Amino acid sequence: MAALTDKKCIFVVGPTASGKSAWALEQAEKHGGSVVNIDSIQFYKGLEVGSAAPTREDKHRVPHYLYSYVEAPYEMTAGKYITDFYKLLESEIKFPLFITGGTGFYIQALEKGMFDVEPVPEEFRQQIEDELEKNGAEVLHQELISKDPQSKVHVNDHYRLVRAIEIIRYTGKTPSELKSVQGKNIFPYPYIKIGFDFEKEIYKKRVAFRTKHLIADGIIEETKNFLDKGFADWAPLHSVGYRETAEFLNEGRCGEWLQESIEQSTMQLIKKQKTWFRRDSSILWSNHESQLTDFLS
């Protein structure tokens, strides 16, 4: 078993269509490493076309992990991802690891760890959601603020509101308190983060090209497959590309509409991803190859 410090990891991050996967593949092949997924949609089996997941040829060139392994109706969570990731590392896996994807939340979860709280029982959460339904968000928000004055959760952000209340009532601690103590799952291996990005105009062209291919290569069939099996509510089916395709199928929209609306949603996704990565000052945005060489030597 190699020493901890020999297990070098490279987070290859950036918006969708920024070229990170191609680079990761090339470098992993060159350095005899592996590619590990950290994209929230590429985890799912059956959504390869729409999420532009690595192809069979890519996987043949370099070992890929954590792709296409979660099946409907199961849904991925950041906590499960971390568990799966560390379990993966117990197996024989070739370093360096190129942890590739654009989901900032999962990258953060892996890098900094998560709150050390047990999973909250479903009924517990349901109870809070019932209260939300019955009394309105304002009441829960008041409770949040009175117990955790530092909380920045907005009244209208119901998902985060419920989660915050859930943590407070279940653990007796506030999210702010939990945040102040170091998570125990801090990433233990040496790593760097390499970022990919383009100008907006370049993304536009790449997205148009890519969308055309997603449609030609079968995103409609993928979507239809899950719709036919009754998985319309499955979370990943509401992600960029799939939700437009579902609407195309259900509302009888034209092909041109599909192409345009997927392009638009993808550009919006890219914008949000840029916002996420922009605040991470540790990402290395240029001289990728020499940064990598320095890190690996």
Place this chain on the structure above:
RNA sequence: GGCUUGGUAGCUCAGUUGGUAGAGCAGAGGACUGAAAAUCCUUGUGUCGGCGGUUCAAUUCCGUCUCAAGCCA
């Protein structure tokens, strides 16, 4: 050629009983600790189609022209 209905923010449209206008979407910026390609927050000056007229005041009323859609010839 005649009639009707429209021409208001990049788009779809509200609205002003006359005091120069507002939503949704798009765009821009931001947040983000177990749904995250999700969820949420902030951000709206535009010759209110052109030109005249009435009026203290017109995008709102009147006339006329123009463009679009529909109907009748």
